[in-house]
Amino acid sequence: MPALLLLIDDHTLFRTGLRLIVQEHPGVGSIAEAGTVTEACALAPMDVDLVLLDILMPGMSGLDGLLPLRKAFPRARIVLVSASVAPDAMREARMRGADGFLPKSASGDDILAAISLALSGVACFPTDSPIGSAAAIPSTATPMLTARQIDVLRLLCMGKSNKLIARDLGLSENTVRVHVTAIFTQLGVNSRSTALLRAQGLGLVDLPPSSLTA
Known part of the structure; x- marks a missing residue:
């Protein structure tokens, strides 16, 4: 069944650009949008599969929004999207239970690959090299391929x-x-x-x- 994505970012222009990329993913069906975490939570009980969440927003940040979004959409994977790939930010995202971390500078192919990983249940965080590329956290587990x-x-x-x-x-x-x-x-x-x-x-x-x- 095609996945339902929820894009959360206070910049309408960025959401529009991201939407144009993610709608090309073969596993994506519907795409919903919200400008804030509060606005997004109001969409519950929408059956969301994946949330792409801006880390820096007015009011509640993406990091602080992880918990309420988990409650609103319990089965959704949540990937934080950030203009920065600072190690501290990625570490905090992992500690708070994010399923991935995607730089806003990532290419279209990297974004689509990150979506594939997230929808497959695999964590996706940038590797040390090159900065900005989406990759799974190194693991000895058998890859989860559709x-x-x-x-x-x-x-x-x-x-x-x-x-x-x-x-x-x-x-x-x-x-x-x-x-x-x-x-x-x-x-x-x-x-x-x-x-x-x-x-x-x-x-x-x-x-x-x-x-x-x-």
Whole structure:
């Protein structure tokens, strides 16, 4: 079922720009907006799946808003969005139970990848390098890939290009790129060859030797 996102930011222009990006995510359905935490909580009992929450707002800040938002939307994942990637701010976000931390300077692909991680139940915080890229917190746990991501991964491991994967699965190339980014992030790799090795090692794909890429 497509996810319901809630964007909370006091700057209408930023919300509009963010909305244009997140609506491209294949897993996103409806998008609601609010200018403050109080305004957002008034939308309950809306069944929100993911909240993108500005950390600095007039009145109640994003950090202080985590608790009331948890009460209003108990099953929602909450990712803080900030103009700063200061370690103290990220540390505070983790301590207060945020599910992720996304810099406002992040690229569209990074934002879409962070959404994929959050909707999959994986924490997403910036890595030390490069600053501003969304990535899962390092973990030895088995990656949580959706059924569609497994489909993309299998074709990727067969050496197919994004264009061919899109054709085979009836998806757009942009959607395939989003899935590939999310797959790479969850597997902790940055190339197709290492993704293949990692996927085989985890038993995520089972391909005949003749179909594997070199």
